[in-house]
Amino acid sequence: MFAGRDAITVAAWMRAHPSIEIVARDRAGAYSEAVDLALPAAKQVSDRWHLLSNLRYNVERLLYRLGPQLRQAAQQVEVGSMTLGRQGVLGHNSLRSWQRLSDRRRATRLALYERVMALRAQGGTFRGIAHELSISNVTVQKFVHAGAFPERTPWARGPTPLDPYRDYIEERIAQGCRFPELIVQELKQRGYKGSPACVQSCVARHLFPQGKAPLVQVPVRTIPCPSARCVFGWLVGWRKLAVEEPKSADHDQFVQALCKIEPVVGEVRSLAREFLGLMHRRSGRHFDRWFKRLSCCDAAEMRGFAQSLRADLPAVRAAFMLPWSNGQTEGHVNRLKLLKRQMYGRANIDLLRLRVLKPN
Known part of the structure; x- marks a missing residue:
């Protein structure tokens, strides 16, 4: 451990070790100058890191x-809609977008069902079909025993904070109101504590039943x-x-x-x-x-x-030619710098040497 990193100090240490043949060093000019002064015959290798x-x-x-x-x-x-993460999926406020997503999932599941039934008709076993299609053996059995394509069971909705206000929403829509934001404000005045998105979804279902909502232009996310x-x-x-x-x-x-x-x-x-x-x-x-x-x-x-x-x-x-590098010592250099900064420059090189050599 040197008290400094000037060329004279490093050169003095190298003169005390004349057997050095290869010096792996960083890009500091002081080290290059020290090697040229003390060991001009030594091979210098710049550190790859x-x-x-x-x-x-x-x-x-x-x-x-x-x-x-x-x-x-x-x-x-x-x-894309599948890479937004916590930002949400594009088009959640559009029933048309949700319907398209549901249709794509059903088409994927239907294609899988048809492949299972085709392999079963060719004499395939449950385990063999599951292995070939990379699906569960239980899924194969359900498809085969269903007799027809098993549609998804509609999700059973539980009670929501919006239920007491559904009649009022229908009344306002019948009166010609087409602004969900206005209905949300009116419901809040009547004690509604739920999400505005639930009100907007309810209004959209009444205005556009059976998923026939107009295609909404969704802003492009970048x-x-x-x-x-x-x-x-x-x-x-x-x-x-x-x-x-x-x-x-x-x-x-x-x-x-x-x-x-x-x-x-x-x-x-x-x-x-x-x-x-x-x-x-x-x-x-x-x-x-x-x-x-x-x-x-x-x-x-x-x-x-x-x-x-x-x-x-x-x-x-x-x-680029030799295997030598001082990367093996970089971990120790990092530890040395950590100890040095812990002392905030208030101690001398002797205390730093003791802390490095005798950490306990």
Whole structure:
């Protein structure tokens, strides 16, 4: 443990250990200078984690600059009814939308019933049909023994806070009132404590019986504008980043829309994904070709990244060829920083050394 991170202190420690042949380090210039001073023959290897961190930092800088384009791309990604989660399903206030959903579910169940009966007519057993269709054996038995397609039993509704006011709702509709919001206000004056949505649904059923409600134009829902860090994860294809959900079709649509709006993002995406592939495969012989592409990128942030790599190019190239890395020590570095910050700078290096070496 050094009292500082200047080149002179690190070089003095290295002179005391002349047998060192390989130095895995981060991108700090002081460490590179110390190795050049004390052990010029040692092989320097840039840490791969810090290289990835530098890549992410520069891509995120580009995405921060493209904030309007991110919002424009997010507005082009429509959220499907099955991916809204707690926001609710589209069209719940429209009886027509609910009827279409119910019809689709019935059609799916009817198709399954017909497949079961067809396999049964061909001599299939209950267990064999269940295995082939990936359904329960009990479901197969119910379909076969039903004699005809078993319709769903209508849901039996229990008492609701709206029941005492149904006669009043019918009376107001008979008088020509067509505004559910007005009826809700009148019911609240009469003591109604329930949900306004129940009143709106009741009025709709009276105005449009048997599900013949007019088709209501439902506003299109789009995904919220993601953060630059999330977009970076979507661009390079990481399955999970921070608190984001696993990659979905919405993410793919967003990336495609963003690359179409701003073509430079597609170029940066290609460079970032190739960077990860080269690092994963330790493909040093293709690094120079990738670095040439990086230096000619249209994004100023990526050209700046290339300039920082050029200043430390031998160590960076070694990271793509050699297995050495100081990633194994990063956990201990994190623990050291935690202990240091717990002391709020009020203790010296001697106490910090004791807390690290003798934690009890």
